[in-house]
Amino acid sequence: MKIGIVGFGAAAIGFINEIKNTDNDITILERSKDIFSSSISGIRSDGKIFISSSMGGDIDIPPVIQKNVVNFYIDKLSESDKKNIKAGTSFNKKSKFFDKFYSKGFEPVNADFWHIGTDQLGSVLKNIFDELSSKKNINFLFNKKVTDIIVKEDSTIDVMLDENEKMNFDYVVVAAGRSGHKLVKKIAVNYPDLVLSNNIVDIGIRYELPDHLVEELNEEMYEFKVRLKTKTGYKVRTFCNNPSGFVVEEEYDDFVTVNGHSNSKVFSDNTNFAVLCSTSFTHPFNDPFGYGSYISKLANILAGGRKVLLQTYSDFLESKRTKKLGRVKPTLNDKKLSLGDINLALPRRIGISLTEFIEKLGEVVPGIAYPDNLLYAIEVKFYSNKLNNEKFRNFKFIGDCSGHTRSIVYATSHGKIIGRKLL
Numbered sequence: 001m002k003i004g005i006v007g008f009g010a011a012a013i014g015f016i017n018e019i020k021n022t023d024n025d026i027t028i029l030e031r032s033k034d035i036f037s038s039s040i041s042g043i044r045s046d047g048k049i050f051i052s053s054s055m056g057g058d059i060d061i062p063p064v065i066q067k068n069v070v071n072f073y074i075d076k077l078s079e080s081d082k083k084n085i086k087a088g089t090s091f092n093k094k095s096k097f098f099d100k101f102y103s104k105g106f107e108p109v110n111a112d113f114w115h116i117g118t119d120q121l122g123s124v125l126k127n128i129f130d131e132l133s134s135k136k137n138i139n140f141l142f143n144k145k146v147t148d149i150i151v152k153e154d155s156t157i158d159v160m161l162d163e164n165e166k167m168n169f170d171y172v173v174v175a176a177g178r179s180g181h182k183l184v185k186k187i188a189v190n191y192p193d194l195v196l197s198n199n200i201v202d203i204g205i206r207y208e209l210p211d212h213l214v215e216e217l218n219e220e221m222y223e224f225k226v227r228l229k230t231k232t233g234y235k236v237r238t239f240c241n242n243p244s245g246f247v248v249e250e251e252y253d254d255f256v257t258v259n260g261h262s263n264s265k266v267f268s269d270n271t272n273f274a275v276l277c278s279t280s281f282t283h284p285f286n287d288p289f290g291y292g293s294y295i296s297k298l299a300n301i302l303a304g305g306r307k308v309l310l311q312t313y314s315d316f317l318e319s320k321r322t323k324k325l326g327r328v329k330p331t332l333n334d335k336k337l338s339l340g341d342i343n344l345a346l347p348r349r350i351g352i353s354l355t356e357f358i359e360k361l362g363e364v365v366p367g368i369a370y371p372d373n374l375l376y377a378i379e380v381k382f383y384s385n386k387l388n389n390e391k392f393r394n395f396k397f398i399g400d401c402s403g404h405t406r407s408i409v410y411a412t413s414h415g416k417i418i419g420r421k422l423l
């Protein structure tokens with residue numbers, strides 16, 4: 001059977017590993033020029049892998065599969081690189097922080113973490129690629145951007161590529177991640193009943209503060225995950241904590257947002273994490289991507305171009321443009337940011353929710369709400385449309401583009417599960 005896979009990310013890796021030892025003819029179509037330069041995601045930046053039943057996706061992945069996936073990635077490192085991995089558990093019930101957060105109304109989220117680090121992900125990817133590409137039945141094609149997919153009357157599938165090229169397969173999985181949203185949107189035009197729902201987007205900021213203020217939290221958990229239902233009714237959460245890490249820009253075609261990562265060997269003196277507000281709308285709203293991108297673009301306009309806004313926490317509270325920073329030195333390159341007032345970009349309800357959340361964090365760990373800590377805007381997490389994987393027998397969506405996963409482990413596991421079903 002001829003199998004086509006669109007995109008080579010976490011989900012594709014899980015899928016291919018299940019079917020690699022069959023006599024199927026497997027072709028991977030990746031739009032980037034090689035495995036290292038494809039769109040930025042957790043297997044190319046940061047590489048924090050975790051086991052959790054309450055985050056990372058909305059499908060049930062048994063812990064044993066999640067653990068297998070964690071071991072799979074860690075085993076791709078050399079013995080000496082494995083020693084650089086930092087591990088931790090967010091909110092073990094015995095943690096002294098559990099009650100402190102709980103008593104302030106937070107929901108502490110339990111998860112086990114292993115942090116590989118941006119600087120070590122290249123060798124993980126190379127080892128995976130070398131093993132798969134050495135197989136006779138696996139063919140990697142780079143610089144192949146898929147633009148549309150059509151299920152033909154004879155049930156075979158045409159995959160359309162840039163420059164009017166076309167390939168035909170018996171079975172296709174789309175594993176294009178969130179960066180493949182344009183492709184998924186295009187496919188959904190032809191098959192509207194594939195889309196089950198689409199109304200969520202998480203909007204917020206990246207918060208940065210000196211390591212020493214959160215040292216105890218970082219040492220115990222590496223990543224602390226808490227959620228809070230704020231007075232506005234919105235749920236706010238911490239996400240992607242990076243001890244001694246760096247704030248980075250996240251590039252989209254027509255706007256930029258902010259993100260964070262950390263390495264295993266090169267460190268800063270700051271910790272950064274996202275504070276995100278989950279928004280979900282009802283009829284007639286149907287464009288969460290549009291909503292998130294407009295707010296991000298507004299922040300870019302205020303920052304004078306393809307830049308993000310930076311503000312101190314005290315100026316954010318007082319709705320004043322920041323003109324001078326205090327003791328905290330930003331880790332994001334200053335060419336990529338402008339000092340400004342984030343309140344001019346954030347909808348009021350989101351701004352109020354974020355403030356309540358940070359103030360409450362400060363009641364548990366006082367340094368978190370110090371006036372000269374930094375906020376970068378906008379950080380946004382887009383959720384792909386949830387897609388119906390039962391519509392076609394031989395045409396499936398795996399990983400983040402399916403709308404059912406949001407992490408390396410869940411996306412890889414989803415690929416494995418669909419691969420096993422195919423077998």
Ligand SMILES: Cc1cc2nc3c(=O)[nH]c(=O)nc-3n(C[C@H](O)[C@H](O)[C@H](O)COP(=O)(O)OP(=O)(O)OC[C@H]3O[C@@H](n4cnc5c(N)ncnc54)[C@H](O)[C@@H]3O)c2cc1C
Nearest residue numbers: 007009010011031041042048146177180399400406407408
């Ligand atoms: C900056 C960043 C950091 C993150 N850090 C973490 C983390 O530390 N831990 C964690 O668990 N999760 C993290 N995530 C989330 C995680 O990366 C994703 O959940 C996971 O990678 C999803 O896997 P995927 O295979 O669905 O998509 P991806 O891994 O994004 O792979 C999709 C692939 O498809 C290709 N592609 C897209 N469109 C097309 C097209 N039209 N034609 C051909 N190829 C295409 C892309 O180039 C890419 O290679 C992070 C995400 C981002 C953006």
